[in-house]
Amino acid sequence: MEEKLAINGGTPVRKEFLQYGRQYIDDEDISKVVEVLKGDYLTTGPYVREFEKAIANKVGSKYAVAVTSGTSALHCATLAAGLEKGDEVLVTPMTFAASANCILYVGATPVFVDIEENTGNIDVSKIEEKITYKTKAIIAVSYRGNPVKIDKIMDIAKKHNLIVIEDAAHAIGAKYKDSYVGNNANMTIFSFHPVKHITTGEGGAITTNDKELYRKLIEVRSHGITRNVDIMENKDDPWYYEQIDLGYNYRMPDINAALGASQIKKLDSFIEKRKELATLYSSMLKGNQYVTLLEDTEDGFNSEHIYVIKLNLEKLNCTRREIFSALIKENIGVNVHYIPVYFHPYYRKLGYKRGICPVCEEFYERIITLPLHVSMNRDDVISVIKALDKVFKYYSIEA
Structure with a gap:
């Protein structure tokens, strides 16, 4: 007898809702924040410097600058790159829209480059055809935690005298290629939003x-x-300071930095757990006729921020929206990453009009994000697979 979907009044696969992503905070993290609250510095103080040093040490870069969000990190990077109107x-x-919004913030113009259908990352082979005399920079997104082919992008940038963010x-x-992301582009930005690998509440870094x-x-x-x-x-x-340019207040508070300095010590274990969960997903979905699995960049190590699958809708008598809604009713917190930026009103x-990046547009119509975060366990992944099988x-x- 066919199991009735929860959306049709059946019993959900899970009793409790499984979020697609969430932070993991332990007592050590809390104690570090409390320490700041009892100390002398609430805003930019010693923990900001400690956190910046920890980030730089982790990725192997000479410098790291902590800021209030991933978006402000992008804005700072476009400002430091000297981008302006006409570029x-x-x-x-x-x-996410911020990757392009930061270009608009400085008066420059975003030019969208299509993606690889198997990874979701920028298609390096399509970059040069978009370069004009006005092109000044490339913002390359390592989608899902899967690194872009930064060596090839940097080669193109050097050829055309471009900045790479x-x-x-x-x-x-x-x-x-055995080098941490954050040590190869002219500038690299990170986000510490609660759904990311580590969190500072809100925060970012360059x-x-x-x-x-x-x-x-x-x-x-x-x-x-x-x-x-x-x-x-x-x-x-001795008291003097000077404003030498127009800047912003993007300083990270010590409260946030203390949380980040504590969290980054656990980064490797967080990634190991994410890798285990992602590997389990892939092993259980391999060969599923209703799903196409995304691939990772050759010579890359994916740190597994989100787990995205493509639906083989030609084998299903429904839309992606119906699959999405049915899974939500089964208490599986699916999501979609992302709506193509130029689709937004x-x-x-x-x-900007539809049709400029056809691979991305077709990719978007089929993708769905499954839950993936450190608080999950093997049984959670199994429940997601059971819900998928039920809905499929x-x-x-x-049928």
Whole structure:
């Protein structure tokens, strides 16, 4: 007898709702935050420097700058790169809107480059055809935690004298050819939102090996103000500081940095757990006629931020929306990452039209994100697979 779907009044596979992502906070994390609350510094203080040092040490970069979010990290990077009105910046549409919004923040123009259908990352072979005399930078997103082919992107950038910003909001702890993400692009940004590998509540960071870019990042993070006497006009008064550019207040509070400094110590174990869960998903879904599994970049190490599958809708008598709704009713917290950026009404008002990245658009129509976070266990993954099987069986064209 066919099992009745929860959406049709049947019993859900799970009693409790399984979120697609969430933070993991332990007593050590809490004690570090309490320590700050009892101390002298609530805003930018010693824990910010400790956290920045830990990030740089982890990825192997010379410098790291902590800021208030992944979005502000992107904004700081575009400012440090000197992007302005009239410039064009290449970016993938398969990402959160911030990856392109940061280009608009500085008055430049996003130019969308299509993706690889098997990974969701920017298609390196399509980059050069989008380069014009106005092109000044590339923002390459390491989607899902799977690293982009940064060596090939950097080669193109050097050929055309472009800045490369790697958006690694998904990819702290990922590697490409044995080098950690964060140590190869001109600048790399990370996000510490609660659904990411580690969290600071809200927060982000930029890493770089370029001393001049680091100086600019420090300035734009804090109002464009400096106390560096080497570049100040007034070098005499000990209290003096100067605003030398237009910056923003993107300083990370010590409260957030203390949480991050504690969390980053657990990053490797978090990634190991995510890898175990992702591997279990892949082993249980391998050969499933209703699903196509995404691939990882050759010579890359995926740090597994999200687990995305593509639905073989031609084998199902339903839409992606029906699958999504049915799984939610089974208490499986699925999601979709992402709506192509230029689909959004704001970008349509700017003149962007559907059809400019056909691979991305077809990719979007089929993807669905399954739950993946450190608080999950093997039984949680099995429950997701059971729910998928239940829903697929109901909607199969063979039913």
